[in-house]
Amino acid sequence: MNDLFQRIEEAHRAIRPQVSVTPLAFSPMLSKVTGCDVYLKCEHLQHTGSFKFRGATNKLRLLDADARRNGVLTVSSGNHGQGVALAGKLAGVPVTVYASASAAAIKLDAIRALGAEVVTLNDTTLAVELEAARQAKIRGMAFVSPYNDLDVIAGQGTIGMELHEQSTDLAAVFASVGGGGLISGIGTAVKTLLPQTDVIGCWPANSTALYSSFQAGKIIDVEESETISDGTAGGVEPGSVTFDIGREVITGTALVTEEEIRAAMKLLAQTDRWMVEGAAGVALASMLKLSAQYQGRAVAVVLCGRNIMLNKFIEAVK
16 A cells, blocks of 8 residues: 555645645535535546546556557547546647447547547447556557556545545545445545544445445355446456455445435535536545434545536436
8 A cells, every 4th residue: 555655645746736626615505414424526627527637648658669659549428538648648649549339428528629530349348448458568558547556546546645635534435346446445544544534435226236245255246237327337357456455445335326416416516506427426435324423523435536427317317
């Protein structure tokens, strides 16, 4: 963990000013509702509308000259692809993004609008991920994993550095978990700087790949159901570094239903006027579920992204 923390510290200094320091905003209404002092880490206000720009920027800044010329290849159906595309545009690095053919067209269009090439495959999220990594090797391009990369994780960990700078008395930090890059980075920074703070990994009950892998003691395939939290959906790559890091830094877990996620998204729109995507709703729903444990204490909820189509949001909260 010490090596990763050093990478996070370096990233925290090096990725500015491209990457914004996002607000840690106190929510009076959510605090009143829960009995906790609720702070919202506003990663939905980050460039491209998601925390993913952090890890992408850090990864690309560390590439050597040859790798920059050859370009990078990544896999994403949305936030990570947009983050890498923008980071590549700013750094002058060509970007190719592999995605599942089932991905929302508007998300792929957003990636293309940032100058990246998009390749779609008619397969599962994990299968597309593995094929993208294979193609990167064949074509001699650097592969930018959404989560299985210490440089990417270090970029996401800068959120934890900011939390420490913005508040030193947090009882808990709630963050949603997909592949585990976000929680691994935040958790490493928080447990190093604020060891008394709980790091709560939050999952939709319909998509528990890394959680179920923790329970099994190894990375396993997990049958998934549809979830509004598409940003956390999908399997975990075999051998992912996030398995060991996550087991070390996550001190508590929460699983929330689709109804709880949608209710949290609706509540946030009512209390704080923020329209966020399902993955952010997972973190908030988890805090609401566990709020009795933190009465009168400060908690932070990582609002990891805002990239949800308007009609999907309206349908979710009606």
